[in-house]
Amino acid sequence: MSGPRVVVFPSVAELGSTLAQLVSSRAEKALSTGESFSLGLSGGSLVSILSKELPAVLSLDCSRWLIGFCDERLVPxxxxxxxxxxxxNQLFxxxxxxxxRILAIDPSLPVQECADDYAGKLSKAFNTEQIPVFDMLLLGMGPDGHTxxxxxxxxxxxxxxxxxxxxxxxxxPPPQRITMTLPTVNAARCVVFVSTGGSKAPVxxxxxxxxxxxxxxxxxVAPRQGELFWLVDEPAAASLTSQVERPGPGAKL
Structure with a gap:
């Protein structure tokens, strides 16, 4: 891969609209060459952004999508x-x-068994004993730099x-979780970070x-053969000195 594309937006609303269009375009690309589009989701602010913006993308057909989760808390x-x-509750x-077509953990299992069970679901869904290759993963970042x-x-x-x-x-918290590992994340064809707010600027x-x-x-996170995007708003980008993109209204990535 080349370096990450860092794209800065004036508002979360404009970021969300562009994210939805990016997901839609990568879905169309995957479905034009294969049987499905595989998307890995993360929690946090992404839930509300996607729940608002994805249904608004016209002609969005999700019947051949395959949804997984980049990590999950071991709770009911x-x-x-x-x-x-x-x-x-908010999107599906x-x-x-x-x-x-939605791959979820079994929260009734102990944490180790839950991880093994979820890994088995990915292997079956992707028909591989190797690392599953997602078309797109959507990631967030905590103020400590975790993802x-x-x-x-x-x-x-x-x-x-x-x-x-x-x-x-x-x-x-909660302390018990299931997570994709770095080899799985870095095998994806496209990884998109979403980071907003001034508290994220230093990290x-x-x-x-x-x-x-x-x-x-x-x-x-550096996809071996894929794309890497950072979609951020102005407050999050306030401390950056490296080159960034600032697309105009309605621009597509």
């Missing part, structure tokens, strides 16, 4: 912390994606064999422009 789907539960009911449930200085950053791993000591600068100490987890 009815729990407000459940990423699947949030998307089910608005778009025509078949329920069997998925991969946290700074955590041993999981060194994981090279598993596609999905359990974590029982998340520094951010965004460190991730994109470097700094002292070990690289933060978000800085380790």
């Amino acid at each position: 789907f009815s729990d407000p912390e459940s990423t699947y539960g949030l998307y089910k 009911e608005k778009i025509n994606i078949p329920e069997d 998925c449930s991969l946290f700074p200085d955590h041993p999981l950053l060194q994981e090279s064999q598993r596609t999905v791993a359990p974590i029982s000591d998340s520094p951010k 965004l600068k460190q991730v994109l422009e470097g700094g002292e100490g070990p690289a933060l987890p978000a800085a380790l």
Whole structure:
């Protein structure tokens, strides 16, 4: 891959509209050459952005989409912390994606078994014993530079064999989670980070422009043969000195 494309928007609304168009265009591209479009979702602000903007994309047919999750909290789907539960209530009911095309964890299992079970679901869905290759992953970043449930200085950053791993000591509650590993993230054809708000400015600068100490987890995301986008708003980009893109209204990526 070449370097990341850092695209700065005046508002979250304009960012969200462009994100929806980017997802739609990559879906059309994947479906024109294959049987499905595989999309990995993350929680946080992405839930509300996608729930508002994706249904508004005209002629969006999700019947051949395959939805997975980049990470998930080990809580019941009815729990407000459940990423699947949030998307089910806010997005999935608005778009025509078949329920069997949504890959969710089994929250009734212990964390290790849950990770193994989810890895098995990915293997079956992608028909491979190797690393599944998603068409697109949508990621967020915490103020500590974590992404998925991969946290700074955590041993999981060194994981090279598993596609999905359990974590029982998340520094951010809830402690038990399931997460894609870096090899899975970096196998994707397109990875899109969404980062908004002034609180993200210092860590965004460190991730994109470097700094002292070990690289933060978000800085380790570098798709081997794919695209990498950072879609950010002006407050998040306030500390950046490197070159960025500022597209005009209605521009497509």
